[in-house]
Amino acid sequence: MLNFTPLARLLFNRRVRAAERYATETEAIQRRQLAAMVNAAHSTLWGEQHHFSSIKSYEDFLRQVPVTPYEDIRPLVNRMIDGERDILWRGRVTHFAQSSGTSDGKSKYIPITDESFSRCHYQGATDVVAHYLHLYPDSRIFAGKGFILGGSYANELSLKPGVVVGDLSANLIDNINPIVNLVRVPNKRIALMEDWEKKLPALIEASIGENVTNLSGVPSWFLTVLKGALERTGASNIHEIWPNLEVFFHGGISFEPYREQYRRITDPSKMRYLETYNASEGFFAVQNDIADRAMLLLLDIGVFYEFLPLDQVDDPDAQPLPIWKVEQGKTYALIITVCNGLWRYPIGDTVRIESINPVKITITGRTKHFINAFGEELMVHNADAAIAKACAEMGCDVANYTAAPVFAGDHSRGRHEWLIEFNRRPADIETFADRLDTLLQQENSDYQAKRFKGIFLDRLTIVEAPAGLFDRWLASTGKLGGQRKVPRLCNSRKFIDPMLSLIDNNK
Numbered sequence: 001m002l003n004f005t006p007l008a009r010l011l012f013n014r015r016v017r018a019a020e021r022y023a024t025e026t027e028a029i030q031r032r033q034l035a036a037m038v039n040a041a042h043s044t045l046w047g048e049q050h051h052f053s054s055i056k057s058y059e060d061f062l063r064q065v066p067v068t069p070y071e072d073i074r075p076l077v078n079r080m081i082d083g084e085r086d087i088l089w090r091g092r093v094t095h096f097a098q099s100s101g102t103s104d105g106k107s108k109y110i111p112i113t114d115e116s117f118s119r120c121h122y123q124g125a126t127d128v129v130a131h132y133l134h135l136y137p138d139s140r141i142f143a144g145k146g147f148i149l150g151g152s153y154a155n156e157l158s159l160k161p162g163v164v165v166g167d168l169s170a171n172l173i174d175n176i177n178p179i180v181n182l183v184r185v186p187n188k189r190i191a192l193m194e195d196w197e198k199k200l201p202a203l204i205e206a207s208i209g210e211n212v213t214n215l216s217g218v219p220s221w222f223l224t225v226l227k228g229a230l231e232r233t234g235a236s237n238i239h240e241i242w243p244n245l246e247v248f249f250h251g252g253i254s255f256e257p258y259r260e261q262y263r264r265i266t267d268p269s270k271m272r273y274l275e276t277y278n279a280s281e282g283f284f285a286v287q288n289d290i291a292d293r294a295m296l297l298l299l300d301i302g303v304f305y306e307f308l309p310l311d312q313v314d315d316p317d318a319q320p321l322p323i324w325k326v327e328q329g330k331t332y333a334l335i336i337t338v339c340n341g342l343w344r345y346p347i348g349d350t351v352r353i354e355s356i357n358p359v360k361i362t363i364t365g366r367t368k369h370f371i372n373a374f375g376e377e378l379m380v381h382n383a384d385a386a387i388a389k390a391c392a393e394m395g396c397d398v399a400n401y402t403a404a405p406v407f408a409g410d411h412s413r414g415r416h417e418w419l420i421e422f423n424r425r426p427a428d429i430e431t432f433a434d435r436l437d438t439l440l441q442q443e444n445s446d447y448q449a450k451r452f453k454g455i456f457l458d459r460l461t462i463v464e465a466p467a468g469l470f471d472r473w474l475a476s477t478g479k480l481g482g483q484r485k486v487p488r489l490c491n492s493r494k495f496i497d498p499m500l501s502l503i504d505n506n507k
Helices: 003-021 028-038 044-050 058-064 069-079 115-136 169-173 196-210 217-233 255-264 380-394 429-443 443-455 469-477 495-504
Strands: 096-101 110-112 143-148 164-166 212-217 248-251 273-281 282-289 291-297 302-309 331-338 341-354 360-366 398-408 415-424 461-464
Touching: 003 028, 028 058, 028 255, 028 302, 028 331, 069 096, 069 110, 096 169, 110 115, 110 164, 110 169, 115 248, 115 273, 115 282, 164 169, 196 217, 196 429, 196 443, 212 217, 217 248, 255 380, 273 291, 282 302, 282 331, 302 341, 360 429, 380 398, 380 429, 398 469, 398 495, 415 469, 415 495, 429 443, 429 461, 469 495
Parallel strands: 096 164, 143 212, 212 248, 248 273, 415 461
Antiparallel strands: 096 110, 273 282, 282 291, 291 360, 302 331, 331 341, 341 360, 398 415
């Protein structure tokens, strides 16, 4: 394949130059983004309800539009899915990204408008490549193909003709510019397959004969694919399969638990990594410095950012700050307005401001306890509901519990480990674990997808806690008392490991 990288570099370079303005024009750029979105939606139902025609500034917007979580717009999104026009955004919206994490339903459905496809998601992907080419002048990324790993469409809804719901990645792959298909693998048919038991070997077969120069996807998902490719070919190193592989564009979950495993299956002297912040709701940031893992917030791609100080997250009267008023070193809950009809929407992520002028961030977690080590977005309300149902079915009672991830090893997949103290234990712990795992899949579609036939995530395991363990742990932290709280879920093992140590110390 010819090397088109020099030509591509010239085309992509304009975005690097545009980003240089972020350092000096933060406020002006963001105000223009907001004004354009308000103007575009002034005739929608939402725009009329909030008097968009009278909004002339951010200050007007702040007074007239409340911070709006998904629970408040679910009925409006459902009307959009049913085919109604001009609800949260102008026109009819036919694509929706399925996600999870709300308290009032199994899934949430994020609108993907024509504008958010072109101005936000695809523009963000373009910016990733632009910054990568700027960082690495020796790149030959367009001398081969990109291996893009995506999900599939969902079948759980009865949809109007022309309306589709599925993973963000499925929507993006399905609607990508046909020219891009010339430089990516696998083909669309394989990329959108639903059955991962069939899809995984198809992905491997489709890719091992190609000249792959770059990978794009979620670290945990891709690790499974890469290990399968090594097993299929007998290679000990991914670069034996793809000698020209040079970069992994990763996002979705933290890369840190997987960094060492990737190092072991690649040639570290050839492999580069670039982090991105691309969510169902929009494309927000990209790493633009080799020596700095903080990500540059993208200011001119149809997103307006606000930041709520963490100590005000539970204050209904708290006022978020616009980007030009944030402070370096502080952590905030991120609130977004996007050209897909999300208005002052709390995305649930917390970010730390690493620098100003330009604004660069790191993702520090979620506003609530959760597990998202493998892209499963398991929330506390999912866990509470599943364990309550399991206990009711099996005639047992739980006094306390906590859960955390166990990360994949070289020869094992990841899983969740639950530490449970029973008041009345089930007849068989393993049967209880089976049932709890099934119920979690019913409660959370993302966990269900990762657990599908055990391809990405193994069944959870349970450690039975002795009576009083959680009280002893709370006492050891100085939090035993009337306001005692056990963290139900954690994305790391910082809570569960000390608890397990208390068990070991008492043996």
